[in-house]
Amino acid sequence: MEKKLKPFIMLIPVMIVVLGIFLSGLVMAFMQSLGYFRAIGLTEFTLKYYKEVLTSQGFLSSLGFSLYISMVSSIIAVFLGVLLAYSILRSKHRKGIEEMIYKLPIVVPHIVAALLVYNILSQSGILPRLLYSIGIIEEQSQFPSLLYDKNGIGIIAAYLWKEIPFVAMVVYTILSNINNKLSAVAHNLGANNRQVFFHVLLPLIMPSILSSFIIIFAFSFGAYELPFLLGPTTPKALPVKAYIEYTNPSLANRPYAMVINMILTFVSLILVWLYNKSFELISKYNR
Template sequence: MKYKMKPYILLLPIMIVILGIFASGLIMAFIQSLGHFEAVGLHEYTLRYYKEVLNSKDFLSSLGFSLYTSLVSSIIAIVLGVLLSYSIFKTKNNNRLVESIYKLPIIVPHIVAVLLVYNILAQSGILSRMLYSIGLIKEPTQFPSLLHERNGLGIIIAYAWKEIPFVAMVTYTILSNLSHNLSEVALNLGATKRQVFFHVILPIIMPTIFSSFIIIFAFSFGAYEVPFLLGPTYPKALPVKAFIEYNNPDLTNRPYAMVINMILTFVSIFLVWIYQKTFELISKYKG
Protein backbone atom coordinates (compact mmCIF):
# COMPACT_ATOMS: atom_id res chain seq x y z
CA MET A 1 0.00 0.00 0.00
CA LYS A 2 2.87 2.34 0.87
CA TYR A 3 4.58 1.89 -2.50
CA LYS A 4 1.29 2.24 -4.39
CA MET A 5 0.45 5.56 -2.72
CA LYS A 6 3.94 7.06 -2.95
CA PRO A 7 3.68 8.33 -6.60
CA TYR A 8 0.32 9.96 -5.87
CA ILE A 9 1.65 11.63 -2.72
CA LEU A 10 4.67 13.00 -4.61
CA LEU A 11 2.43 14.36 -7.37
CA LEU A 12 -0.13 15.81 -4.96
CA PRO A 13 1.35 19.36 -4.59
CA ILE A 14 1.56 20.08 -8.32
CA MET A 15 -1.76 18.37 -8.99
CA ILE A 16 -3.46 20.59 -6.42
CA VAL A 17 -2.18 23.66 -8.29
CA ILE A 18 -3.07 22.36 -11.76
CA LEU A 19 -6.45 20.93 -10.86
CA GLY A 20 -7.24 23.97 -8.70
CA ILE A 21 -6.69 26.36 -11.59
CA PHE A 22 -8.49 24.13 -14.08
CA ALA A 23 -11.42 23.32 -11.79
CA SER A 24 -11.94 26.92 -10.67
CA GLY A 25 -11.91 28.15 -14.28
CA LEU A 26 -14.31 25.41 -15.34
CA ILE A 27 -16.71 26.17 -12.49
CA MET A 28 -16.67 29.90 -13.24
CA ALA A 29 -17.30 29.23 -16.94
CA PHE A 30 -20.21 26.93 -16.09
CA ILE A 31 -21.76 29.49 -13.74
CA GLN A 32 -21.46 32.24 -16.36
CA SER A 33 -22.92 29.94 -19.01
CA LEU A 34 -26.03 29.76 -16.82
CA GLY A 35 -26.36 33.54 -17.02
CA HIS A 36 -24.91 34.40 -13.61
CA PHE A 37 -22.31 37.15 -14.09
CA GLU A 38 -22.51 39.60 -11.22
CA ALA A 39 -19.87 41.94 -12.65
CA VAL A 40 -22.32 43.10 -15.33
CA GLY A 41 -25.50 42.77 -13.31
CA LEU A 42 -26.60 39.27 -14.32
CA HIS A 43 -27.78 37.52 -11.16
CA GLU A 44 -30.27 34.85 -12.24
CA TYR A 45 -29.56 31.26 -13.24
CA THR A 46 -31.18 30.22 -16.48
CA LEU A 47 -30.84 27.81 -19.38
CA ARG A 48 -31.92 30.50 -21.83
CA TYR A 49 -28.42 30.96 -23.23
CA TYR A 50 -28.04 27.24 -23.87
CA LYS A 51 -31.38 27.17 -25.68
CA GLU A 52 -30.51 30.21 -27.81
CA VAL A 53 -27.06 28.90 -28.72
CA LEU A 54 -28.25 25.37 -29.55
CA ASN A 55 -31.04 26.77 -31.73
CA SER A 56 -28.76 29.24 -33.50
CA LYS A 57 -28.00 28.53 -37.16
CA ASP A 58 -24.56 30.14 -36.80
CA PHE A 59 -23.70 27.80 -33.92
CA LEU A 60 -24.91 24.72 -35.78
CA SER A 61 -22.90 25.78 -38.85
CA SER A 62 -19.79 26.26 -36.72
CA LEU A 63 -20.32 22.94 -34.96
CA GLY A 64 -20.76 21.12 -38.26
CA PHE A 65 -17.71 22.83 -39.75
CA SER A 66 -15.52 21.90 -36.75
CA LEU A 67 -16.73 18.30 -36.78
CA TYR A 68 -16.16 18.09 -40.54
CA THR A 69 -12.61 19.47 -40.56
CA SER A 70 -11.60 17.46 -37.48
CA LEU A 71 -13.09 14.22 -38.79
CA VAL A 72 -11.67 14.51 -42.32
CA SER A 73 -8.19 15.54 -41.19
CA SER A 74 -8.15 12.77 -38.56
CA ILE A 75 -9.21 10.09 -41.04
CA ILE A 76 -6.58 11.25 -43.56
CA ALA A 77 -3.94 11.26 -40.83
CA ILE A 78 -4.90 7.77 -39.66
CA VAL A 79 -4.88 6.21 -43.14
CA LEU A 80 -1.67 7.84 -44.36
CA GLY A 81 0.05 7.56 -40.98
CA VAL A 82 -0.59 3.80 -40.79
CA LEU A 83 0.56 3.29 -44.38
CA LEU A 84 3.71 5.34 -43.69
CA SER A 85 4.57 3.37 -40.55
CA TYR A 86 3.90 0.05 -42.27
CA SER A 87 6.08 0.98 -45.25
CA ILE A 88 8.93 1.90 -42.89
CA PHE A 89 8.35 -1.33 -40.96
CA LYS A 90 8.55 -3.41 -44.14
CA THR A 91 11.78 -1.76 -45.24
CA LYS A 92 14.45 -4.37 -44.75
CA ASN A 93 17.26 -1.91 -44.13
CA ASN A 94 15.72 0.43 -41.55
CA ASN A 95 17.28 3.84 -42.07
CA ARG A 96 17.55 5.96 -38.96
CA LEU A 97 17.60 9.09 -41.14
CA VAL A 98 14.19 8.18 -42.62
CA GLU A 99 12.79 7.49 -39.15
CA SER A 100 14.01 10.90 -37.98
CA ILE A 101 12.77 12.89 -40.99
CA TYR A 102 9.14 11.77 -40.79
CA LYS A 103 9.05 12.79 -37.11
CA LEU A 104 10.13 16.39 -37.78
CA PRO A 105 6.59 17.84 -38.20
CA ILE A 106 5.74 16.64 -34.68
CA ILE A 107 8.11 19.14 -33.08
CA VAL A 108 6.98 22.02 -35.31
CA PRO A 109 4.43 24.31 -33.57
CA HIS A 110 1.04 24.67 -35.23
CA ILE A 111 1.67 28.37 -35.84
CA VAL A 112 4.77 27.48 -37.87
CA ALA A 113 2.78 24.79 -39.72
CA VAL A 114 0.18 27.42 -40.65
CA LEU A 115 2.94 29.70 -41.94
CA LEU A 116 4.38 26.89 -44.07
CA VAL A 117 0.98 25.98 -45.51
CA TYR A 118 0.24 29.62 -46.27
CA ASN A 119 3.60 30.25 -47.97
CA ILE A 120 3.27 27.11 -50.10
CA LEU A 121 -0.43 26.91 -50.99
CA ALA A 122 -1.55 30.53 -51.16
CA GLN A 123 -2.30 31.98 -54.60
CA SER A 124 0.83 34.08 -54.18
CA GLY A 125 2.75 31.19 -52.61
CA ILE A 126 5.64 29.05 -53.72
CA LEU A 127 3.60 26.40 -55.54
CA SER A 128 1.59 28.86 -57.63
CA ARG A 129 4.76 30.75 -58.61
CA MET A 130 6.47 27.50 -59.61
CA LEU A 131 3.52 26.52 -61.80
CA TYR A 132 3.53 30.01 -63.31
CA SER A 133 7.27 29.91 -64.01
CA ILE A 134 7.04 26.60 -65.90
CA GLY A 135 4.02 27.79 -67.88
CA LEU A 136 1.29 25.55 -66.46
CA ILE A 137 -0.76 28.59 -65.45
CA LYS A 138 -0.84 31.98 -67.14
CA GLU A 139 -0.88 33.94 -63.89
CA PRO A 140 -0.62 33.06 -60.18
CA THR A 141 -4.28 33.98 -59.58
CA GLN A 142 -5.32 30.97 -61.68
CA PHE A 143 -3.98 28.73 -58.93
CA PRO A 144 -6.98 27.28 -57.01
CA SER A 145 -7.82 29.02 -53.76
CA LEU A 146 -7.08 26.43 -51.06
CA LEU A 147 -7.04 28.78 -48.07
CA HIS A 148 -9.87 30.69 -46.38
CA GLU A 149 -12.50 28.80 -48.37
CA ARG A 150 -15.74 27.21 -47.13
CA ASN A 151 -14.53 23.60 -47.35
CA GLY A 152 -11.67 24.21 -44.92
CA LEU A 153 -9.03 22.64 -47.16
CA GLY A 154 -6.26 24.73 -45.65
CA ILE A 155 -7.23 23.63 -42.14
CA ILE A 156 -7.39 19.97 -43.17
CA ILE A 157 -4.01 20.14 -44.91
CA ALA A 158 -2.33 21.80 -41.92
CA TYR A 159 -3.75 19.30 -39.44
CA ALA A 160 -2.98 16.32 -41.67
CA TRP A 161 0.63 17.47 -42.11
CA LYS A 162 1.02 17.65 -38.34
CA GLU A 163 -0.93 14.52 -37.43
CA ILE A 164 0.31 11.99 -40.01
CA PRO A 165 3.80 11.76 -38.41
CA PHE A 166 2.22 11.41 -34.96
CA VAL A 167 0.07 8.47 -36.06
CA ALA A 168 3.04 6.94 -37.89
CA MET A 169 5.28 7.25 -34.83
CA VAL A 170 2.71 5.68 -32.49
CA THR A 171 1.83 2.78 -34.78
CA TYR A 172 5.45 2.19 -35.80
CA THR A 173 6.34 1.74 -32.12
CA ILE A 174 3.86 -1.16 -31.99
CA LEU A 175 4.93 -2.58 -35.35
CA SER A 176 8.62 -2.49 -34.46
CA ASN A 177 7.93 -4.78 -31.50
CA LEU A 178 6.11 -7.35 -33.63
CA SER A 179 7.85 -10.47 -34.76
CA HIS A 180 8.35 -10.79 -38.52
CA ASN A 181 7.52 -14.46 -38.06
CA LEU A 182 3.81 -13.60 -37.93
CA SER A 183 3.88 -12.30 -41.50
CA GLU A 184 6.11 -15.14 -42.69
CA VAL A 185 3.83 -17.80 -41.22
CA ALA A 186 0.77 -16.22 -42.85
CA LEU A 187 2.57 -16.04 -46.21
CA ASN A 188 3.68 -19.66 -45.93
CA LEU A 189 0.08 -20.65 -45.27
CA GLY A 190 -0.98 -19.07 -48.56
CA ALA A 191 -2.04 -15.58 -47.53
CA THR A 192 -1.29 -12.67 -49.84
CA LYS A 193 0.53 -9.55 -48.63
CA ARG A 194 -2.79 -7.70 -48.64
CA GLN A 195 -4.39 -10.39 -46.50
CA VAL A 196 -1.42 -10.34 -44.12
CA PHE A 197 -1.87 -6.61 -43.60
CA PHE A 198 -5.66 -6.62 -43.14
CA HIS A 199 -6.02 -9.90 -41.21
CA VAL A 200 -2.78 -10.11 -39.20
CA ILE A 201 -1.12 -6.73 -38.78
CA LEU A 202 -4.16 -4.40 -38.73
CA PRO A 203 -6.08 -6.21 -35.93
CA ILE A 204 -2.99 -6.01 -33.71
CA ILE A 205 -2.51 -2.26 -34.16
CA MET A 206 -6.23 -1.39 -34.30
CA PRO A 207 -6.49 -0.38 -30.60
CA THR A 208 -3.54 1.98 -31.09
CA ILE A 209 -5.12 3.39 -34.24
CA PHE A 210 -8.40 4.00 -32.45
CA SER A 211 -6.78 5.73 -29.47
CA SER A 212 -4.65 7.87 -31.82
CA PHE A 213 -7.79 8.87 -33.72
CA ILE A 214 -9.48 10.02 -30.51
CA ILE A 215 -6.43 12.07 -29.50
CA ILE A 216 -5.98 13.92 -32.79
CA PHE A 217 -9.73 14.39 -33.29
CA ALA A 218 -10.13 15.89 -29.81
CA PHE A 219 -7.19 18.21 -30.33
CA SER A 220 -8.23 19.44 -33.78
CA PHE A 221 -11.84 19.90 -32.62
CA GLY A 222 -10.84 22.13 -29.73
CA ALA A 223 -7.83 23.93 -31.25
CA TYR A 224 -8.06 27.59 -32.13
CA GLU A 225 -5.04 28.87 -34.00
CA VAL A 226 -5.21 26.86 -37.24
CA PRO A 227 -8.90 27.54 -38.09
CA PHE A 228 -8.47 31.16 -37.03
CA LEU A 229 -5.58 31.74 -39.44
CA LEU A 230 -6.61 29.45 -42.32
CA GLY A 231 -10.38 29.18 -41.94
CA PRO A 232 -13.14 30.93 -43.92
CA THR A 233 -15.08 33.98 -42.83
CA TYR A 234 -18.19 31.81 -42.62
CA PRO A 235 -18.74 29.34 -41.16
CA LYS A 236 -16.18 29.78 -38.41
CA ALA A 237 -14.82 26.90 -36.39
CA LEU A 238 -16.39 26.53 -32.97
CA PRO A 239 -13.30 27.59 -30.95
CA VAL A 240 -12.95 30.69 -33.16
CA LYS A 241 -16.62 31.54 -32.63
CA ALA A 242 -16.17 31.18 -28.87
CA PHE A 243 -13.18 33.53 -28.97
CA ILE A 244 -15.12 36.14 -30.96
CA GLU A 245 -18.07 35.93 -28.56
CA TYR A 246 -15.71 36.24 -25.59
CA ASN A 247 -14.15 39.43 -27.00
CA ASN A 248 -17.52 41.07 -27.61
CA PRO A 249 -17.40 44.60 -26.10
CA ASP A 250 -20.84 43.99 -24.60
CA LEU A 251 -20.02 41.97 -21.47
CA THR A 252 -23.63 40.85 -21.13
CA ASN A 253 -22.84 38.70 -24.18
CA ARG A 254 -20.29 36.69 -22.15
CA PRO A 255 -22.70 33.82 -21.27
CA TYR A 256 -22.97 32.94 -24.97
CA ALA A 257 -19.20 32.49 -25.17
CA MET A 258 -19.21 30.37 -22.02
CA VAL A 259 -21.99 28.16 -23.38
CA ILE A 260 -19.86 27.41 -26.44
CA ASN A 261 -16.82 26.77 -24.24
CA MET A 262 -18.82 24.39 -22.06
CA ILE A 263 -20.01 22.49 -25.12
CA LEU A 264 -16.39 22.15 -26.25
CA THR A 265 -15.52 20.95 -22.75
CA PHE A 266 -18.34 18.38 -22.70
CA VAL A 267 -17.23 16.99 -26.08
CA SER A 268 -13.61 16.79 -24.87
CA ILE A 269 -14.61 15.03 -21.65
CA PHE A 270 -16.72 12.58 -23.65
CA LEU A 271 -13.74 11.81 -25.90
CA VAL A 272 -11.49 11.33 -22.86
CA TRP A 273 -14.07 8.90 -21.47
CA ILE A 274 -14.05 6.94 -24.74
CA TYR A 275 -10.24 6.95 -24.68
CA GLN A 276 -10.24 5.55 -21.13
CA LYS A 277 -12.80 2.87 -21.99
CA THR A 278 -10.72 1.88 -25.00
CA PHE A 279 -7.68 1.23 -22.83
CA GLU A 280 -9.80 -0.69 -20.34
CA LEU A 281 -11.00 -2.96 -23.15
CA ILE A 282 -7.44 -3.36 -24.42
CA SER A 283 -6.20 -4.32 -20.96
CA LYS A 284 -9.10 -6.73 -20.49
CA TYR A 285 -8.42 -8.31 -23.87
CA LYS A 286 -4.72 -8.70 -23.13
CA GLY A 287 -5.51 -10.10 -19.72
Protein backbone atom coordinates in the same frame (compact mmCIF):
# COMPACT_ATOMS: atom_id res chain seq x y z
CA MET B 1 3.32 0.60 0.30
CA GLU B 2 5.11 3.77 1.45
CA LYS B 3 7.37 3.73 -1.63
CA LYS B 4 4.35 3.38 -3.91
CA LEU B 5 2.44 6.22 -2.26
CA LYS B 6 5.39 8.61 -1.88
CA PRO B 7 5.33 9.99 -5.49
CA PHE B 8 1.59 10.66 -5.26
CA ILE B 9 1.95 12.33 -1.86
CA MET B 10 4.71 14.58 -3.20
CA LEU B 11 2.50 15.58 -6.14
CA ILE B 12 -0.43 16.59 -3.93
CA PRO B 13 0.60 20.29 -3.44
CA VAL B 14 1.09 20.83 -7.17
CA MET B 15 -2.09 18.97 -8.07
CA ILE B 16 -4.09 21.03 -5.58
CA VAL B 17 -2.93 24.24 -7.29
CA VAL B 18 -3.38 22.94 -10.85
CA LEU B 19 -6.74 21.26 -10.26
CA GLY B 20 -7.89 24.19 -8.14
CA ILE B 21 -7.27 26.65 -10.96
CA PHE B 22 -8.76 24.33 -13.58
CA LEU B 23 -11.85 23.33 -11.59
CA SER B 24 -12.56 26.86 -10.35
CA GLY B 25 -12.36 28.16 -13.92
CA LEU B 26 -14.63 25.35 -15.12
CA VAL B 27 -17.17 26.03 -12.37
CA MET B 28 -17.17 29.76 -13.10
CA ALA B 29 -17.61 29.10 -16.82
CA PHE B 30 -20.50 26.73 -16.11
CA MET B 31 -22.22 29.24 -13.82
CA GLN B 32 -21.84 32.02 -16.39
CA SER B 33 -23.22 29.73 -19.09
CA LEU B 34 -26.31 29.36 -16.91
CA GLY B 35 -26.69 33.13 -16.72
CA TYR B 36 -25.11 33.75 -13.31
CA PHE B 37 -22.70 36.66 -13.89
CA ARG B 38 -22.82 39.11 -10.99
CA ALA B 39 -20.40 41.54 -12.69
CA ILE B 40 -23.19 42.67 -15.01
CA GLY B 41 -26.06 42.07 -12.60
CA LEU B 42 -27.11 38.58 -13.68
CA THR B 43 -27.98 36.62 -10.53
CA GLU B 44 -30.55 34.07 -11.72
CA PHE B 45 -29.81 30.70 -13.27
CA THR B 46 -31.43 30.09 -16.64
CA LEU B 47 -31.12 27.86 -19.67
CA LYS B 48 -31.93 30.74 -22.00
CA TYR B 49 -28.38 31.06 -23.30
CA TYR B 50 -28.10 27.35 -24.04
CA LYS B 51 -31.40 27.47 -25.93
CA GLU B 52 -30.37 30.52 -27.95
CA VAL B 53 -26.94 29.11 -28.81
CA LEU B 54 -28.12 25.60 -29.68
CA THR B 55 -30.83 26.96 -31.98
CA SER B 56 -28.62 29.63 -33.57
CA GLN B 57 -27.81 29.09 -37.23
CA GLY B 58 -24.36 30.59 -36.68
CA PHE B 59 -23.57 28.07 -33.95
CA LEU B 60 -24.85 25.14 -36.01
CA SER B 61 -22.74 26.25 -38.98
CA SER B 62 -19.66 26.56 -36.77
CA LEU B 63 -20.32 23.17 -35.19
CA GLY B 64 -20.71 21.53 -38.59
CA PHE B 65 -17.55 23.23 -39.87
CA SER B 66 -15.51 22.09 -36.85
CA LEU B 67 -16.81 18.53 -37.11
CA TYR B 68 -16.09 18.49 -40.84
CA ILE B 69 -12.50 19.70 -40.43
CA SER B 70 -11.81 17.32 -37.55
CA MET B 71 -13.38 14.29 -39.21
CA VAL B 72 -11.81 14.76 -42.65
CA SER B 73 -8.33 15.55 -41.35
CA SER B 74 -8.43 12.70 -38.82
CA ILE B 75 -9.63 10.06 -41.30
CA ILE B 76 -7.05 11.04 -43.93
CA ALA B 77 -4.29 11.28 -41.30
CA VAL B 78 -5.08 7.83 -39.92
CA PHE B 79 -5.22 6.26 -43.38
CA LEU B 80 -1.96 7.80 -44.58
CA GLY B 81 -0.29 7.39 -41.18
CA VAL B 82 -0.97 3.64 -41.15
CA LEU B 83 0.36 3.28 -44.70
CA LEU B 84 3.43 5.27 -43.75
CA ALA B 85 4.04 3.16 -40.65
CA TYR B 86 3.74 -0.04 -42.66
CA SER B 87 6.13 1.30 -45.31
CA ILE B 88 8.64 2.21 -42.59
CA LEU B 89 8.33 -1.30 -41.15
CA ARG B 90 9.18 -2.81 -44.52
CA SER B 91 11.91 -0.29 -45.31
CA LYS B 92 15.55 -1.28 -45.03
CA HIS B 93 16.50 2.23 -43.92
CA ARG B 94 14.07 2.56 -41.04
CA LYS B 95 16.12 4.60 -38.59
CA GLY B 96 16.79 7.51 -40.89
CA ILE B 97 13.17 7.65 -42.02
CA GLU B 98 11.87 7.46 -38.44
CA GLU B 99 14.07 10.30 -37.23
CA MET B 100 13.17 12.52 -40.17
CA ILE B 101 9.43 11.95 -39.73
CA TYR B 102 9.41 12.25 -35.96
CA LYS B 103 11.67 15.26 -35.45
CA LEU B 104 10.42 17.59 -38.16
CA PRO B 105 6.60 17.82 -38.09
CA ILE B 106 5.77 16.69 -34.55
CA VAL B 107 8.00 19.17 -32.71
CA VAL B 108 7.04 22.13 -34.93
CA PRO B 109 4.34 24.39 -33.38
CA HIS B 110 1.02 24.66 -35.17
CA ILE B 111 1.57 28.36 -35.80
CA VAL B 112 4.69 27.50 -37.79
CA ALA B 113 2.67 24.84 -39.65
CA ALA B 114 0.14 27.55 -40.56
CA LEU B 115 2.92 29.77 -41.94
CA LEU B 116 4.32 26.83 -43.88
CA VAL B 117 0.96 26.04 -45.47
CA TYR B 118 0.40 29.72 -46.25
CA ASN B 119 3.79 30.01 -47.98
CA ILE B 120 3.07 26.90 -50.07
CA LEU B 121 -0.65 27.10 -50.92
CA SER B 122 -1.43 30.81 -51.10
CA GLN B 123 -1.80 32.33 -54.57
CA SER B 124 1.59 34.00 -54.10
CA GLY B 125 3.12 30.89 -52.54
CA ILE B 126 5.66 28.33 -53.65
CA LEU B 127 3.27 25.92 -55.40
CA PRO B 128 1.58 28.55 -57.67
CA ARG B 129 5.00 29.97 -58.55
CA LEU B 130 6.26 26.51 -59.46
CA LEU B 131 3.21 25.77 -61.61
CA TYR B 132 3.58 29.17 -63.29
CA SER B 133 7.28 28.65 -63.99
CA ILE B 134 6.69 25.31 -65.73
CA GLY B 135 3.78 26.67 -67.76
CA ILE B 136 0.85 24.78 -66.21
CA ILE B 137 -0.89 28.05 -65.32
CA GLU B 138 -0.57 31.34 -67.19
CA GLU B 139 -0.94 33.54 -64.11
CA GLN B 140 -0.53 32.87 -60.42
CA SER B 141 -4.04 34.19 -59.86
CA GLN B 142 -5.36 31.15 -61.77
CA PHE B 143 -4.27 28.93 -58.89
CA PRO B 144 -7.37 28.06 -56.83
CA SER B 145 -7.75 29.84 -53.52
CA LEU B 146 -7.13 27.06 -51.01
CA LEU B 147 -6.80 29.30 -47.96
CA TYR B 148 -9.62 31.04 -46.10
CA ASP B 149 -12.17 29.02 -48.07
CA LYS B 150 -15.32 27.36 -46.80
CA ASN B 151 -13.89 23.89 -47.48
CA GLY B 152 -11.11 24.47 -44.96
CA ILE B 153 -8.46 22.97 -47.27
CA GLY B 154 -5.66 25.05 -45.76
CA ILE B 155 -6.61 24.02 -42.22
CA ILE B 156 -6.86 20.37 -43.19
CA ALA B 157 -3.49 20.50 -44.98
CA ALA B 158 -1.81 21.94 -41.88
CA TYR B 159 -3.40 19.33 -39.64
CA LEU B 160 -2.32 16.53 -41.98
CA TRP B 161 1.28 17.72 -41.95
CA LYS B 162 1.23 17.46 -38.16
CA GLU B 163 -0.99 14.44 -37.63
CA ILE B 164 0.23 11.91 -40.21
CA PRO B 165 3.67 11.53 -38.57
CA PHE B 166 2.03 11.24 -35.14
CA VAL B 167 -0.24 8.40 -36.29
CA ALA B 168 2.67 6.75 -38.11
CA MET B 169 4.85 6.74 -35.00
CA VAL B 170 2.10 5.38 -32.75
CA VAL B 171 1.18 2.61 -35.18
CA TYR B 172 4.80 1.83 -36.02
CA THR B 173 5.57 1.29 -32.33
CA ILE B 174 2.91 -1.42 -32.22
CA LEU B 175 3.87 -2.92 -35.58
CA SER B 176 7.54 -3.18 -34.63
CA ASN B 177 6.64 -5.13 -31.48
CA ILE B 178 4.46 -7.71 -33.23
CA ASN B 179 6.09 -11.11 -33.42
CA ASN B 180 7.42 -11.69 -36.94
CA LYS B 181 6.44 -15.34 -36.67
CA LEU B 182 2.79 -14.39 -37.16
CA SER B 183 3.51 -12.93 -40.60
CA ALA B 184 5.83 -15.83 -41.43
CA VAL B 185 3.14 -18.38 -40.61
CA ALA B 186 0.62 -16.51 -42.77
CA HIS B 187 3.10 -16.43 -45.67
CA ASN B 188 3.75 -20.16 -45.25
CA LEU B 189 0.00 -20.78 -45.49
CA GLY B 190 -0.09 -18.99 -48.84
CA ALA B 191 -1.04 -15.43 -47.84
CA ASN B 192 0.42 -12.52 -49.81
CA ASN B 193 1.57 -9.23 -48.28
CA ARG B 194 -1.83 -7.57 -48.67
CA GLN B 195 -3.60 -10.47 -46.95
CA VAL B 196 -1.03 -10.52 -44.16
CA PHE B 197 -1.60 -6.82 -43.54
CA PHE B 198 -5.41 -6.90 -43.58
CA HIS B 199 -5.97 -10.23 -41.81
CA VAL B 200 -3.01 -10.42 -39.42
CA LEU B 201 -1.49 -7.01 -38.73
CA LEU B 202 -4.49 -4.71 -39.05
CA PRO B 203 -6.59 -6.43 -36.35
CA LEU B 204 -3.63 -6.21 -33.96
CA ILE B 205 -3.03 -2.49 -34.55
CA MET B 206 -6.70 -1.49 -34.71
CA PRO B 207 -6.89 -0.41 -31.04
CA SER B 208 -3.89 1.91 -31.50
CA ILE B 209 -5.44 3.26 -34.71
CA LEU B 210 -8.66 3.98 -32.84
CA SER B 211 -6.88 5.73 -29.98
CA SER B 212 -4.80 7.80 -32.42
CA PHE B 213 -7.96 8.84 -34.26
CA ILE B 214 -9.62 9.95 -31.02
CA ILE B 215 -6.56 11.97 -29.95
CA ILE B 216 -6.15 13.88 -33.20
CA PHE B 217 -9.91 14.35 -33.61
CA ALA B 218 -10.19 15.81 -30.11
CA PHE B 219 -7.25 18.13 -30.68
CA SER B 220 -8.39 19.40 -34.08
CA PHE B 221 -11.96 19.87 -32.81
CA GLY B 222 -10.85 22.04 -29.91
CA ALA B 223 -7.84 23.76 -31.51
CA TYR B 224 -7.94 27.50 -32.02
CA GLU B 225 -4.81 28.70 -33.82
CA LEU B 226 -5.05 27.00 -37.23
CA PRO B 227 -8.75 27.79 -37.81
CA PHE B 228 -8.08 31.37 -36.69
CA LEU B 229 -5.08 31.85 -39.00
CA LEU B 230 -6.25 29.85 -42.03
CA GLY B 231 -10.02 29.62 -41.65
CA PRO B 232 -12.74 31.44 -43.61
CA THR B 233 -14.63 34.49 -42.46
CA THR B 234 -17.76 32.38 -42.28
CA PRO B 235 -18.42 29.85 -40.94
CA LYS B 236 -16.02 30.15 -38.05
CA ALA B 237 -14.67 27.10 -36.27
CA LEU B 238 -16.30 26.60 -32.88
CA PRO B 239 -13.24 27.61 -30.76
CA VAL B 240 -12.80 30.75 -32.88
CA LYS B 241 -16.47 31.62 -32.44
CA ALA B 242 -16.12 31.18 -28.67
CA TYR B 243 -13.11 33.52 -28.67
CA ILE B 244 -14.99 36.15 -30.68
CA GLU B 245 -17.92 36.02 -28.26
CA TYR B 246 -15.56 36.19 -25.27
CA THR B 247 -13.71 39.26 -26.59
CA ASN B 248 -16.92 41.10 -27.47
CA PRO B 249 -16.84 44.57 -25.85
CA SER B 250 -20.25 43.88 -24.35
CA LEU B 251 -20.02 41.67 -21.26
CA ALA B 252 -23.59 40.60 -21.96
CA ASN B 253 -22.13 38.26 -24.61
CA ARG B 254 -19.96 36.44 -22.06
CA PRO B 255 -22.61 33.78 -21.22
CA TYR B 256 -22.84 32.87 -24.93
CA ALA B 257 -19.08 32.32 -25.04
CA MET B 258 -19.26 30.15 -21.93
CA VAL B 259 -22.05 28.05 -23.42
CA ILE B 260 -19.84 27.28 -26.43
CA ASN B 261 -16.91 26.52 -24.12
CA MET B 262 -19.02 24.14 -22.06
CA ILE B 263 -20.15 22.35 -25.22
CA LEU B 264 -16.49 21.99 -26.25
CA THR B 265 -15.72 20.66 -22.76
CA PHE B 266 -18.58 18.17 -22.95
CA VAL B 267 -17.40 16.86 -26.31
CA SER B 268 -13.84 16.61 -24.96
CA LEU B 269 -15.02 14.58 -21.97
CA ILE B 270 -16.83 12.18 -24.29
CA LEU B 271 -13.67 11.77 -26.35
CA VAL B 272 -11.62 11.16 -23.19
CA TRP B 273 -14.09 8.45 -22.20
CA LEU B 274 -13.80 6.88 -25.66
CA TYR B 275 -10.01 7.04 -25.42
CA ASN B 276 -10.08 5.25 -22.09
CA LYS B 277 -12.28 2.56 -23.62
CA SER B 278 -9.87 2.16 -26.52
CA PHE B 279 -6.97 1.96 -24.06
CA GLU B 280 -8.77 -0.84 -22.24
CA LEU B 281 -9.15 -2.54 -25.60
CA ILE B 282 -5.42 -2.19 -26.25
CA SER B 283 -4.63 -3.70 -22.85
CA LYS B 284 -6.99 -6.56 -23.61
CA TYR B 285 -5.19 -7.31 -26.86
CA ASN B 286 -1.78 -7.17 -25.17
CA ARG B 287 -2.66 -9.80 -22.58
